[in-house]
Amino acid sequence: MNFCSHCGKPVRLTIPADDNHPRYVCTSCGAVHYQNPKVVVGCIPVWEDHILMCRRDIEPRKGLWTLPAGFLENGETTVEGACRETYEETGSRVTDLKPYLLVDIVYIHQIYLLFTARLQARDFHPTLESAEVKLMRQAEIPWDAIAFTVIEKTLQYYFQDRPRNQFRFRIDRIDLKS
Incomplete structure (x- = not known):
């Protein structure tokens, strides 16, 4: 995943606060993109x-x-x-x-x-x-x-x-x- 589906800005793979799995997080709006089975x-x-x-x-x-x-x-x-x-x-x-x-x-x-x-x-x-x-x-x-x-x-x-x-x-x- 390269871009946020909410605002179109770049995302980065990081562990969000209060989480324990790497997730794609928007660098602009902060949306967390969960990927599930x-x-x-x-x-x-x-x-x-x-x-x-x-x-x-x-x-x-x-x-x-x-x-x-x-x-x-x-x-x-x-x-x-x-x-x-x-x-x-x-x-x-x-x-x-x-x-x-x-x-x-x-x-x-x-x-x-x-x-x-x-x-x-x-x-x-x-x-x-x-x-x-x-x-x-x-x-x-x-x-x-x-x-x-x-x-x-x-x-x-x-x-x-x-x-x-x-x-x-x-x-x-x-x-x-x-």
Whole structure:
């Protein structure tokens, strides 16, 4: 960050009074610019023994498979965001969302909140964000072509929990790989 979004003057990285983290502070108006993690919301859309997966048609990781998920927008709840992202990426609607997995990815400043959900109808289709949208059984999941570690981890937990039909809420983290 180089300039203040309030007055346009230069900012400098410093620890403000009564704080303990470096922040960008305007050299003119004194505005403190907080930078916080981004929240990503999404879900595991389920239809019988299938999961709805999306092959990405956008970067990053274009061409690889994922669950519908994306950044939470201001003014929406996490459930609303997960439903919106599912619709944007699959053209389909979900219901019965239940919190399933929270993953801290500190090194990229993201927090993922994923829900289990029920697909309302088999009306999915490719979208601007997804080149292909497909219901998959566990044996059909393209494990070598999953776009993100957090999605792979989510699917592993889901298939571990599914035989018992007990999807307890989990908290996990992903650290930078060396």
